[in-house]
Amino acid sequence: MRxxxxxxxxxxxxxxxxxxxFLIEHSGQRVLIDPGYGTLAGLQARMPAAGIDAVYVSHGHPDHCADLQPLLRVRVLTDRSGPALPVYAPVGSLGPLLAIDEPGMLDPAYELREFEPGAELSVGGLRATTWSLPHWVPNAGVRFEADGSTVAWTGDTGPSPDLVVLARDVDLLIAEATYADEMPERHAGYLSTAAEVGRYAAEAGARRVVLAHRWPGTDPETLLTAARQAYDGPVSVAAPGLTVDLDEPATTT
Known part of the structure; x- marks a missing residue:
């Protein structure tokens, strides 16, 4: 799994x-996770839009799903006979986004498979277990598993005991870490810091961590320093092109 x-x-x-x-590649399948603003260009630099086999969206905020709309446009406007793309998302979360185009235009491009956070799913050949995690809107943290490899993604979340369950012994934890170690009052309870991620990743025994969703302009080193206060495993900050091959040994970066 990569x-x-x-x-x-x-x-x-x-x-x-x-x-x-981000993308998960496994056994010839490519699953796209949370295609927010600015992700489609990087995706198409790697592969055609038709190369995606499934999409998983943790919640309906546009920095996690906005580029799904142009992805579907590319697929339907270049090949109307192509297969419908399975799109998994919490119930009602994608309605506003999917309604912005002319009625019916995108319908052949996707098959919406809505679920309640807490459900177990099969997504592009991956077994997915989901958790309802605290955010302003319904957010489904998820753990993907296949052939003994595991990847967990928190989506956006405030503190929750379920984060340790989600991350327990996972090969790779991709965790929202908007801030380093201080949380603005307006976001308390709904977003996370890298310091918090380090603490629950250590408790869960996560084998490696990628810190994602940093506030624009934040120095990545401040996130690494905060996470390493409690977590001594390999930790990186998400950036375009960062690749983790779960078949290779974890290394500290």
Whole structure:
């Protein structure tokens, strides 16, 4: 199993980097996770839009799903006979996004498979277990498993005991870490710091960690320093092109 980051930011993209979507490649399948602002360009630099086999969206905020809409446009406007793309998302989360185009135009491009956070799913050949994690809107943290490899993704979340369960002994934890170690009051309970990620990753025994969703302009080194206060395993900050091959030994970066 291989994981490729398409960006690393939360909130909005910059001229140099998109938001924190990523790809999971396994046994010839490619699953796209949280295609937020600015992820489609990086995706198409690697493969055609038709090369995606499934999409998983943790929640409906646009920095996690906005580029699904142009992805579907590319697929339907270049090949109307192509297969419908399975799209997994919490119930009701994608309605506003999918309604912005002319009625019916995108319908052949996707098959929406809505679920309640807490469900177990099969996504592009991966077994997916989901958790409802605290955010302003329904957010489904997820653990993907196949052939003994595991990848967990928190989506956006405030503190929750379920984060340790989600990350327990996982090969790779991709965790929202918008801030380093201080949380603005307006975001308390709904987002995470790298210091918090380090603490629950250590408790869970996660084998390696990628810190994602950093606030634009944040120095990545501040996130690494904060996470390493409690976590002594390999830890990286999400950035375009960062690749983790779970068949290779973990190394500290």
């Amino acid at each position: 994981v490729i980051m398409l960006g690393g930011l939360g909130a909005f993209p910059t001229a140099d980097e998109g938001c924190c979507g």
